[in-house]
Amino acid sequence: MRMAMRGNEVGMNTVEKLQALREQMRRRKIAAYIVPTEDFHGSEYVGDYFKTREYLSGFTGSAGTLLVMQDRAFLWTDGRYFLQAEAQLSGSGIELMKSGEPDVPTLAAFLGKELKQGDVVGFDGRTVTGAFVKELKEKTAEKQVAFYGKRDLVDKIWEDRPPMSAEPVWELAVSYAGLTREEKLSKVREKMEEERADALLVTALDETAWLLNLRGDDVKHTPVFLAYMFITKRRAIVCAQAQAFSEEIKGELKKAGITLLPYESIEELVASLPAGQRLMADENKVSYRLLHVVSKGVEKINKPSPIALLKAVKTSREIDHIRSAHVKDGVAVTRFIYWLKTHVGKEEITEIGAAEKLEAFRCEAEGYLGPSFDPIVAYGPHGAIVHYSATLETDAVLQPKGLCLADTGGHYSEGTTDITRTIALGELTAREKRVYTLVLKGHLRLGAAKFVEGACGQNLDVLARQPLWEEGLDYNHGTGHGVGYLLSVHEGPQNFRWRMNDNVPCVPLEEGMVISNEPGLYLAGQFGVRHENLVLVRKGEKTNYGQFMYLEPLTMVPFDKDAIDVSLLRPSEKKMLNDYHTKVYETLAPHFTGEELVWLGEATAAV
Amino acid sequence: MRMAMRGNEVGMNTVEKLQALREQMRRRKIAAYIVPTEDFHGSEYVGDYFKTREYLSGFTGSAGTLLVMQDRAFLWTDGRYFLQAEAQLSGSGIELMKSGEPDVPTLAAFLGKELKQGDVVGFDGRTVTGAFVKELKEKTAEKQVAFYGKRDLVDKIWEDRPPMSAEPVWELAVSYAGLTREEKLSKVREKMEEERADALLVTALDETAWLLNLRGDDVKHTPVFLAYMFITKRRAIVCAQAQAFSEEIKGELKKAGITLLPYESIEELVASLPAGQRLMADENKVSYRLLHVVSKGVEKINKPSPIALLKAVKTSREIDHIRSAHVKDGVAVTRFIYWLKTHVGKEEITEIGAAEKLEAFRCEAEGYLGPSFDPIVAYGPHGAIVHYSATLETDAVLQPKGLCLADTGGHYSEGTTDITRTIALGELTAREKRVYTLVLKGHLRLGAAKFVEGACGQNLDVLARQPLWEEGLDYNHGTGHGVGYLLSVHEGPQNFRWRMNDNVPCVPLEEGMVISNEPGLYLAGQFGVRHENLVLVRKGEKTNYGQFMYLEPLTMVPFDKDAIDVSLLRPSEKKMLNDYHTKVYETLAPHFTGEELVWLGEATAAV
Numbered sequence A, B: 001m002r003m004a005m006r007g008n009e010v011g012m013n014t015v016e017k018l019q020a021l022r023e024q025m026r027r028r029k030i031a032a033y034i035v036p037t038e039d040f041h042g043s044e045y046v047g048d049y050f051k052t053r054e055y056l057s058g059f060t061g062s063a064g065t066l067l068v069m070q071d072r073a074f075l076w077t078d079g080r081y082f083l084q085a086e087a088q089l090s091g092s093g094i095e096l097m098k099s100g101e102p103d104v105p106t107l108a109a110f111l112g113k114e115l116k117q118g119d120v121v122g123f124d125g126r127t128v129t130g131a132f133v134k135e136l137k138e139k140t141a142e143k144q145v146a147f148y149g150k151r152d153l154v155d156k157i158w159e160d161r162p163p164m165s166a167e168p169v170w171e172l173a174v175s176y177a178g179l180t181r182e183e184k185l186s187k188v189r190e191k192m193e194e195e196r197a198d199a200l201l202v203t204a205l206d207e208t209a210w211l212l213n214l215r216g217d218d219v220k221h222t223p224v225f226l227a228y229m230f231i232t233k234r235r236a237i238v239c240a241q242a243q244a245f246s247e248e249i250k251g252e253l254k255k256a257g258i259t260l261l262p263y264e265s266i267e268e269l270v271a272s273l274p275a276g277q278r279l280m281a282d283e284n285k286v287s288y289r290l291l292h293v294v295s296k297g298v299e300k301i302n303k304p305s306p307i308a309l310l311k312a313v314k315t316s317r318e319i320d321h322i323r324s325a326h327v328k329d330g331v332a333v334t335r336f337i338y339w340l341k342t343h344v345g346k347e348e349i350t351e352i353g354a355a356e357k358l359e360a361f362r363c364e365a366e367g368y369l370g371p372s373f374d375p376i377v378a379y380g381p382h383g384a385i386v387h388y389s390a391t392l393e394t395d396a397v398l399q400p401k402g403l404c405l406a407d408t409g410g411h412y413s414e415g416t417t418d419i420t421r422t423i424a425l426g427e428l429t430a431r432e433k434r435v436y437t438l439v440l441k442g443h444l445r446l447g448a449a450k451f452v453e454g455a456c457g458q459n460l461d462v463l464a465r466q467p468l469w470e471e472g473l474d475y476n477h478g479t480g481h482g483v484g485y486l487l488s489v490h491e492g493p494q495n496f497r498w499r500m501n502d503n504v505p506c507v508p509l510e511e512g513m514v515i516s517n518e519p520g521l522y523l524a525g526q527f528g529v530r531h532e533n534l535v536l537v538r539k540g541e542k543t544n545y546g547q548f549m550y551l552e553p554l555t556m557v558p559f560d561k562d563a564i565d566v567s568l569l570r571p572s573e574k575k576m577l578n579d580y581h582t583k584v585y586e587t588l589a590p591h592f593t594g595e596e597l598v599w600l601g602e603a604t605a606a607v
Helices: A002-009 A014-027 A052-057 A079-089 A107-114 A130-139 A153-157 A181-194 A205-212 A247-255 A263-271 A288-292 A306-312 A316-343 A351-363 A380-384 A430-447 A457-469 A571-591 A594-603 B002-009 B014-027 B052-057 B079-089 B107-114 B130-139 B153-157 B181-194 B205-212 B247-255 B263-271 B288-292 B306-312 B316-343 B351-363 B380-384 B430-447 B457-469 B571-591 B594-603
Strands: A032-035 A065-069 A073-077 A094-098 A120-123 A146-148 A199-202 A227-232 A236-240 A258-262 A278-280 A299-301 A368-371 A376-379 A403-408 A410-412 A419-424 A450-452 A480-482 A491-496 A514-517 A520-523 A527-530 A533-543 A546-553 B032-035 B065-069 B073-077 B094-098 B120-123 B146-148 B199-202 B227-232 B236-240 B258-262 B278-280 B299-301 B368-371 B376-379 B403-408 B410-412 B419-424 B450-452 B480-482 B491-496 B514-517 B520-523 B527-530 B533-543 B546-553
Touching (some): A014 A052, A014 A065, A014 A153, A032 A052, A032 A107, A052 A065, A052 A153, A073 A079, A107 A130, A130 A146, A130 A288, A181 A199, A181 A205, A181 A306, A199 A205, A205 A306, A227 A263, A236 A263, A247 A258, A258 A263, A263 A288, A306 A491, A316 A351, A316 A410, A316 A419, A316 A533, A316 A571, A316 A594, A351 A368, A376 A380, A380 A520, A403 A527, A419 A430, A419 A527, A430 A457, A430 A514, A430 A520, A430 A527, A430 A533, A430 A546, A430 A571, A450 B457, A457 B450, A457 B457, B014 B052, B014 B065, B014 B153, B032 B107, B052 B065, B107 B130, B130 B146, B130 B288, B181 B205, B181 B227, B181 B306, B199 B205, B205 B227, B227 B263, B247 B258, B258 B263, B263 B288, B316 B403, B316 B410, B316 B419, B316 B571, B316 B594, B351 B376, B351 B403, B376 B380, B380 B403, B380 B520, B380 B527, B403 B527, B419 B430, B419 B527, B430 B457, B430 B514, B430 B520, B430 B527, B430 B533, B430 B546, B491 B514, B571 B594
Parallel strands (some): A032 A120, A073 A094, A199 A278, A236 A258, A278 A299, B032 B120, B073 B094, B199 B278
Antiparallel strands (some): A032 A065, A065 A073, A199 A227, A227 A236, A368 A410, A376 A403, A403 A419, A480 A491, A480 A514, A514 A533, A520 A527, B032 B065, B199 B227, B376 B403, B403 B419, B450 B546, B480 B491, B480 B514, B514 B533, B533 B546
16 A cells, blocks of 8 residues: 555656556557566566556556556456455546456457457567467457567656666575586476477576575565576576676676676577577466567477476475474464464554564574565454455454464575464354364365375365365365475465366476465455465385375474364374374474473373 | 187288288388277277287287387287287287386387388378377487378288178167257357367267267277268268168258268368368377378367267266166166175186176166176186286186176166176185275265366365375276266266376366266285276355365165275265165165065165
8 A cells, every 4th residue: 555655646646647658659559558567577576666557557456457548448456456456546547357257358358359450559578478468369369459569668657667676696505505506507408408499598587596596685575686597508698687796696607607698688699599499488487578589480399497397396405494494483483373372462462563573583583584475464354365464554453362364484594484374362153163173174184195106286185175165165275385495485386276277287296395285264254264384295105006205294383272173173183183283392392491382382282 | 819819710820911011011111010909080999890900910909009110020018918918929020018117118219219211100090190190200200200191001911801890870869868969069069169160070989979869889889880070160971881871860860961971081071171271170089191181271270079078968868867777787786796695606606607697687677788898707816907807718716705896887778887896705804805995985085075166087086095095005097987878988078087198188077977986906916996886977055165066976786895894984984885875775675675675775784
C-alpha cells in the first residue's frame, strides 16, 4: 500500500500516465500495449526499476498484467487481489479483469476478439517470454496481428524511474557450495553435449548465481544479481553490471575462464550465434526479445535449462550446511512459539509485531542474512487468506484463543529455510482441532513416504491430500516446492503437486533435492491451517524390487500438540509424529535451558 | 509352442527362410530388414496373416522384433520370453538380444552403431509406426541411412501364408452401444473441429469398431475387423474387406452417410488430401507408410485420436450392461472358486483343466461370447511368472495347498470382463498369507480412493503400492488398464500407473471410464499374488472444494478370506473389505442355492 501511495504522490496520476503512454503508442501505431509484472529474467520478486505495471496502474499486487488500448485499459489479476485491485484501480479508468472467473477471457483470448485486422500489439520484449508471445500469436492468428517488442514505452514517460539495482556481488565460498564454478561449468557442458547444443542461454538469475558461486542483492528476498549467461563449448560469458563486481571477483572469474561483458550486450551475443548452430533456450523462461534476435539458421532447442536440475540436487557440502541452517532456524522459531504462547493476551501483540519478534529471534543466529520471503503471520480469519500479508490497516491483535498461522523463512550462509506452523493461542473449537489434525495427518503421511526411485512429486501428492479428500475437503495450492541454497525460496523442477501441466514436466525426485511439504486447509472468514516442513530426498534401502527413497525432515520445530485431536490419529500416524518430535527434541535441546527447555520437553513428548 | 512347430514342419526351415529373405534384400540393396510383431493397426493380438516375425524366426512369443542383416540376424524380446526365445531360436543362427538387460542396445541404437554410411534399412512400412521410424532416423542420423518401406519382403518368400482374415462383421445394437454411429460420428467431428482438423485418420481397429457400432472376429480375443477410417468434415470412409459385410450392414452404413471402400484404398485416400489441409494422425499409432504418403503441404496434427477418449467414457446404456455382464461373470467365477476349493486334491485338476472348467462355467451364461484374453491359471511358482500361460509341457497338477492365481476374462454382449483372484487351495505358509494381505491392502486402498475431478491414474497409483513400498517390495507392471466395451480388454487412455512416459499422456479420470485395479507381488520360484477388480469412475459429492470422484467396483467375486492375515488389516481396510463382500453377497446370492449359497455367505461374512 505504501508503494502505491508513493506512485500517486509524485508527478502524474494514473489517468495522466495512461494518456502519456497512449501518445507514445500512437506515434508507433500501436493499438494495444501490454505491461506485465516481470523483470527481464522471470524473477518471482522484481526490483523497483521493473515495476512498470505498478507505476502505471497504481496496483501493487505481486501478480497482474496491464493492457492499455487507445480508449480503454484493463488489468488482469487473480483471486488473491480482487479486493485490493478494485480499491487501487478506483478512479483510474482501468477495468479489472478477474482471472479465473467464469466469462472472464484470458488476455490472449481478449485480444483475439478485440483487435482489428493488422493491428500492432506492443510490449517491452524483454518482459515477456517467447511462449507468451507464441500463445498470443495463436490466439490472434485470424487478425494477422504484428508484434512490436523493441521499445520500453513506459521508460519514455517515467520521469523519476528508480535506477536498475546494482548492489555488490559477493562470493559464496566453495566450502558452502561444494563445487567450484569450473566444476559446475563442466557439468553444464556435459548436459549441453547430451542435447548436442552449441550454446546455452541462461536468463534465470538464480541459475547464474548458482553456476558462478556468486550472490548479490538486486532482488528482494533473493540474493541474486542482474545477469545473463551465454555458454558455448569454449566460452562462458556473463553479461552483468560491471560496477557490481569487485576487482577480486573479476579476477576470479577470469581465472575460471569466464568473461564479464556489459548487461545489455546479451542481445548482440545471442544474435552473433552463426546459422547451423544449436541454441538451447527455454521458451517458457527466455524473453521474446532474446529469442527474436536469434539468426534464422540457428536451430533452437526448446527445453528447460539443465542448470535448474543440477542446482536442485544439493551437494553433500550444501546438505551438511542446510541441516545446520535448520537447527538455527528451528531454535528461533521454537523460541518464538514459546514466547507467543506464553505472552499472548498478557501484552498487546499484533501480527506485524509477532513477525518482528520472530525476525529478532532469527537475527540472534550467526550467519543469518534476512528473510527469504515476506513473512505471513495471520491470525484467525486472516489465516484463511493463503497469500495474506499483514498491513498497517489489517494488522490484527492476537487474542489468547484460536489459531495463528506463521509462514516465514530465512536466508543463512548455510542455506535457505521456509517453515509454517499453525499455533494454538489458547482455547480452540472442536472444528479447529479437527482441521488442524486432518491437515497434520496428510503432512505426516507424505513426510513418511517411502517410494521407488523414479517417482515424481505428482505420484506422491495424494498422500498429503487423502485425509482431506476423504472428507470432501481440499486446498487450492501445490503441496510443495523446491527450495534453493541461499537462492530463491521457490525453485524447480522438483515439487509435490497433483495437477499435470504440459508446461511443467514431471521430474523424478532425486537424492539431494530439498522440497517443502505444506498441505493446508482454509475456511474463509474463520481460520486457516498449514503445516510446512522442508524435507530432503534421500536414498534408502536397495532391494530386489528396486532402489527405495525416503524423505528426511530438515525443519526442526514442534507441531502444536495443544491443537491436535489425538483420537483422529492412526497408530502409524502417532508413531510418525512421536518419531519426529523425538528428533526435534534431540536436535534443539542442546540450545535451550531453563523454562524453555522444560517446555520443549513437554511440547515434544509422545502423544 | 504348437504354432512354432507348424512353421517348422512345412517348407523351409528358419535358416533357409533367412537366406531367401536375404536374396530379396540383396536385389533391393537393403542392408538390414526389420520384422516386428505388429499388424497394420498396432493391435495387441495379431491375426495369422501378420505373423511374419514368427514365421521367419520360429519364435512364438507375443513380443519381439527380428532384424536380418546379410551375415547375421538378431531378435529383441523382453524378460518374459528369454528362456522360450533361447529354446526356439536354437540352431536358427538368430542371436537373442535381451531387451532391458544392461549392455543390450535398443534396435535403433544397435543400427546406429552397426550400419555403414548410406545403408538402406527395409521393413514393411505398414507394420511400423511413424514414431518408430522417426526414432530410427534420429539414432542413425550420422550414417545418412535411407529407409525402404514399400514392400513386404516376407510375403515374397512365404508360400503357404494364411490369408488375411475376413470374418463376418456384425452389428452391435444401439440398445447395447447407447449411441448411434451418426451420433458418434458427430462427436468425433466436434473434436476434429476443436483441433481445426480437416481430416482424421483412424487405424486402431477398436476405434473403428466403436465408431461404427460394428464388431467382427479378425483378431484373437478381440471382436474387431480389419479396417481403416478416413473422416473429413463431410465424408466418412471405412476401408475394409467388402466380403466381410452383409448387404444389410452395407445398407445401414450407406444410410448413415458412411462409404465403404476396399481395405487397400486407404493409402490412396490419405495421399489425396490436398495441400493446405490439416490431417490429424497420431505418429505413435499410425503406420510409417500412411504418414509417408501424405502430401507435402498437408499439416499433420500429431495427437492421440479423439476416439480413444470418447470410447473410454462409457455411455449410461453401456454402463448398465457392463454391470449385468459382471454379475454373470461373478456367478461363473465364484462358482469356479467354490468348485476348485472343494475338489482340489480329491480329483486330478491341472492348470489347463481348471481354466477349461472356468470357461465351462462362463459358457452357462446367456450372452457369453468367449474369453477376452488367454486365461492365466498359474499354480505355486507359476503364479510368480507375470505372463504365464500354461502349456502341455508346463501344465501343473493343483495340490490342496498353496496359492493358485487365476487371471481370466470374458466377452459378453453386455461388455468385457477381466478378473484376477488368487485362491488358497489348502494350507498356506505365513509368508503366503502376509503377501496375499499386503497386496490386498493396496487393492482395497486404491479401490476406496476418493479424489478431486481432474486427477489422473498417475496421481493415485501410489495408493495401491504403498503397503508394498513400505516394505521394500514392488511389482513390475502397471496397477490398472482401461477396458473396452466388447472390444479390447486393454484400452487407453485411462490407467493406473506411476511411471511418467512422454509418449503416454496423463489423462484425468472421467465419469464412465472402466479401469482395472490389479496390484500384485511375485516371488520368483515360490508363488505370486494378484488381486484384480474392474472399477467404474463415478462422480461423488460436489463440495465447496470441488467435484469429488470415486470408484465403483464392477467385479463381483469374493476375495479368499482363507488367505488373509486379518491382523495386518487396519480397521478402515477391514471396513472396505466387508463393505465389498456385503455388496458381492447381495448381488450374487439370488443366483445361488444350496451348498453354494451357504458357502457364499461364509465367504463374504465380515472379518
